[in-house]
Amino acid sequence: MTELADRAAGHTTSQAPAARNSPAAPAARTAGSPAVDVAALGEQLLGKWAGIRRQARELAGRPELHKTEGLTHTEHRQRVFGQLKILVDNGAVHRAFPVALGGEDEHGGNIAGFQELVIADPSLQIKAGVQWGLFGSAVMHLGTEEHHTKWLPGIMSLDIPGCFAMTETGHGSDVASIATTATYDAAAEEFVLHTPFRAAWKDYIGNAANDGLAAVVFAQLITNGVNHGVHAFYLDLRDPVTKEFLPGIGGEDDGIKGGLNGIDNGRLHFTQVRIPRTNLLNRYGNVDADGTYSSPIASPGRRFFTMLGTLVQGRVSLDGAAVTASKLALKTAIQYASERRQFNASSSTDEEVLLDYQRHQRRLFTRLATTYAASFASEQLLQKFDDVFSGRHDTDEDRQDLETLAAALKPLSTWHALDTLQECREACGGAGFLIENRFASLRADLDVYATFEGDNTVLLQLVAKRLLADYAKEFRNVDFGVLARYVVGQATGAAIHRTGLRGVAQFMADSGSVQKAATAIKDEAGQRALLTERVQAMVAEVGSALKGANKLPQQQSAALFNSHQNELIDAAQAHAELLQWEAFTEALGKVEDAGTKAVLTWLRDLFGLSLIEKNLSWYLMNGRLSMQRARTVGEYINRLLVKIRPHALDLVDAFGYGPEHLRASIAGGAEKTRQDEAREFFRQKRASGQAPLDEKILLARAAREGKAQSGKAQNGKSQKGKSQRG
């Protein structure tokens, strides 16, 4: 029987796709159906830094680095601090530092490694990110050689655990407005760090509550009565022996958080704390002994932008980690859904597994498609990051493109991870809620990814602003209203094609035949045309509405902007989704195996069509799709789900995670073992002739013999309403 074949094949063997088919998906069993080359696809997903990712996964698979659930936050903090030392001992976190100091000057690979750490414990990823990605990185990028020699070795070895003290209670995303001051005292040749009021306390600072011996503090640099804007200062925080705050420094613990409790976030404040003049990290701004300020960057704005540029690596790191978490969740949920039979009563036929249900497929496969898109986009972002940070492509424009790309992708991937973790947890029912299956734990830890290293909503506004600026630049001398009509009317894709991030993604491969393509939603050109047109038209529409806003008084200008804020953010999101779609499509172009290409194309189409379905009202309202064609979108998606079904396990197996990474009790075939045992029990029972008769069957027999009313017995049937089958 099929069940024996199933068992013989083993539930996790990716070489046996036939065993995965089920009665509900007969089309999938066709002999001619394509097959996914799991190994090759896995290699492609690993990307440019495959070797480093493999090393990082090996490390993240070790029990000593795993999150222990159920610890108090105090215990969890201690454990994670100890794990940081294991990372140091294994050379896992020094890749980005200078070769001269034992690093590798390897920027992209360094982040790739960090992204994989989330597998062990998100707290470990973020705590390591605080120490080496923020604190150490600030000393490296904002300091000069003297600073490097003096502090980097201790930072790299963890002898100096430190803080990145930028955010204040009163200022989250608006760093330029922080209120901490560093006033130069020429007589003493010292800076005086000071916190003027409660809202200026540094807040949410990792390592601040316990471990930080030092900090890079961001403050307004004031010398000779002039405020030169935000600069970074190196400050000793605590006595290395007693761990007490040094004089003038105070703070408190942020306490327990919704997640990431392995990190000791806290608050810091400074009361006239004096530090040597040379503790100013002075690569982009220096104060001479006499108090004279100088900078290689004349414009304060550009200087600020440059100093904050290193922050982008945090966003890149979160983006990839969020994708990783989505992959872990989908592998577990899809594995479970491929085994779970909700209703194996004592009937002789096998019923469908959860994964055969249309709604279940919708819930999981659409998110699987988005995860693939986000994964390929994340790899592009990482490569762009490496291009800039390695200095290979390091112009102002490159840096701005990198900033914008990170600001576009990080919101989508972090929100997607939360959505996916939750949907997977619900798709696994009560089992999904148990910590042993990890969804809830990962979700709690990743929650804050949506608002730290740049609040997602704020980041999308950055993207929108860039889109508007590019749009305005392109048509500087043309009347805005006319333009909007032109772009919307023609819909040739030219406007966006010539502006906005063209180095990152090709917006329109074949701009010649858009009108035709737009009518064919199922092919690549049609999807691209629809997705691109929407971004174009939305940007043009807002651009037109905001025409002349700059010339209005500030309050009116702000009010006008505000009345279009929602559309602006929607436009930015549409743009980011297009970037994901382009990344997926570009990756498809690199697939060589025909079977893999066929299946991945269905998945890319599912992603594209899901985006179009989500925004279907826009396409209809704006005359981009007819009513009739719009109605086919949902149907086509349903057909794609059925096509993808037999390959779902291959697609999650290609993520390449073993049991030491998944660490979910339902990811390892436990459900199938239980099902097999139950099925065998009932089979033997029936064979033995000892199975009790069902009262309903007795009644039905009696009814046939005219002894009872058949009407009553039928009531029993309505109870099947509690089944998934409705």
Add this chain to the structure above:
Amino acid sequence: MTELADRAAGHTTSQAPAARNSPAAPAARTAGSPAVDVAALGEQLLGKWAGIRRQARELAGRPELHKTEGLTHTEHRQRVFGQLKILVDNGAVHRAFPVALGGEDEHGGNIAGFQELVIADPSLQIKAGVQWGLFGSAVMHLGTEEHHTKWLPGIMSLDIPGCFAMTETGHGSDVASIATTATYDAAAEEFVLHTPFRAAWKDYIGNAANDGLAAVVFAQLITNGVNHGVHAFYLDLRDPVTKEFLPGIGGEDDGIKGGLNGIDNGRLHFTQVRIPRTNLLNRYGNVDADGTYSSPIASPGRRFFTMLGTLVQGRVSLDGAAVTASKLALKTAIQYASERRQFNASSSTDEEVLLDYQRHQRRLFTRLATTYAASFASEQLLQKFDDVFSGRHDTDEDRQDLETLAAALKPLSTWHALDTLQECREACGGAGFLIENRFASLRADLDVYATFEGDNTVLLQLVAKRLLADYAKEFRNVDFGVLARYVVGQATGAAIHRTGLRGVAQFMADSGSVQKAATAIKDEAGQRALLTERVQAMVAEVGSALKGANKLPQQQSAALFNSHQNELIDAAQAHAELLQWEAFTEALGKVEDAGTKAVLTWLRDLFGLSLIEKNLSWYLMNGRLSMQRARTVGEYINRLLVKIRPHALDLVDAFGYGPEHLRASIAGGAEKTRQDEAREFFRQKRASGQAPLDEKILLARAAREGKAQSGKAQNGKSQKGKSQRG
């Protein structure tokens, strides 16, 4: 100045709506603007059992009942068990029990009280629900007088902590298929409880890991070789002194969960455990000493349905608790957003608070509107529940309507709570992630509400089935295809009006003028017509597609059903949303104060229009709205947001929660205090003439004097891109 007026008025005083207005919402400051009667609205929200809710809130406000964050799950369990005794001592959990035993026979009020317990700690609500709502309730409703006398006093007093052992690892929502057996042994006059395999272990059972001394166990009752289906048995689990499992009983701890860790969920299994014949809770099915089975309900299906009927109170309880959690979150987030100024640099003018931003209003006010709708719908459900359980309206039809209504509302309100808690947490940024502000804690605890007491997706399928059945009943002898065309074409609302839950909500108040109404989306009749038509048409469409499914072989029938599962669930959700909209509208009719009515009408319209916007593509694809009219929906929503803005605090204050319920550090005006301090600091600094000059201003001056290039200085402006204003 305005700021002084603000401070004088006090940030939480609901009597000073003027102080809440901000520069960005000038329209709201109009003198003629309506005002909300917060006290009267609060009273209406408290509903029929206002007195009991007040008592429950007083209790839930006591520190000894509050959740202590950061406990281990072991400590948390102990604390909650202790809290149950406090509930007993305060007579908070006995209202539903018989008067003769010290109860009040008060069913609706009992659940109202439970719903408020979530304020103290969701674990407390659910653990109390397990003890008295499930375990005790099963003994009461499924047992007979002997059982009541013997066990209810101990259950009520908590001398017998107990389990409701229904769910098995292998069967979540499909209770009829559980595999635990209770086989009658006439010789010994005993039942033998037995677990045949691992998948039949009872799982996720509250009180099972530690506290349960007894259990109501659900098992297949087998006597004389016939299986009479699922029945409930009373079983002693543990030795009351040693707390060890009694012979033949085993189990394990479910361990840490994503939330609700104050409850000791666990697994149970039975190896040939013998219990007296009289431990069968025999109200609906009895076995005589000789093994003869008898039941007052001849049909096994109807008997099962009746026995499971008490489960509905769990769903009613979760529905109201979810609404309560949404209210807590919105009060905190809206309070904070009304105080937080993201960008109070050292400028002299106050900038907008977060709540003035369009996107922030969208995020919070749409959820506020849904919360009001869910709250009024929840009260209707509770009254329906009370009608049935009090016996006042207790026909089979009443019970089925209650089941369907609960199955419709519980999914929406529990998902809404998770969505609202998350959106509020993100809207508060990093502060939202701190446990001290409670969003993350409540979200973690309420997560499982989406899948327990009936998985939301499964419940919506129950609703869909009912809608289809009503539809089919109404048109039993008519050709389905013709009918679908008829209903879709005519769109008069007649079909649903005459079927499906007509006792619960009036679907069409004025069915005469639908066509006209449908063109006016802004008024009540127009919204009703659009929302109703969608349900009708969706049900008719699926009904038509499934025509004849019953007559197909089982596998084909299942496949046909499955290919429409997604639409079916969407139809059920549309139906449930309509019920919420009707409940809101009905409540509006009871508002007497004109100002309150005006503001609540905007809020109801915001709810209705948000539903229409969410499903706009459907209205367009199906010709219910023109492209032009569809484009006005978003604009109208934006105008409603501006209208509601000045009343937002009143609307959350009407929920009636004090600091002892909110217990969020940012809900109490802390942000405003910090803002005031910072503002005053900068004011004094400016007044003193000691404020440092900004380098940018110096450069601009220099530029005017021709000493520098103005182009470079402008770069600084682009950094404002990090602001909320984009």
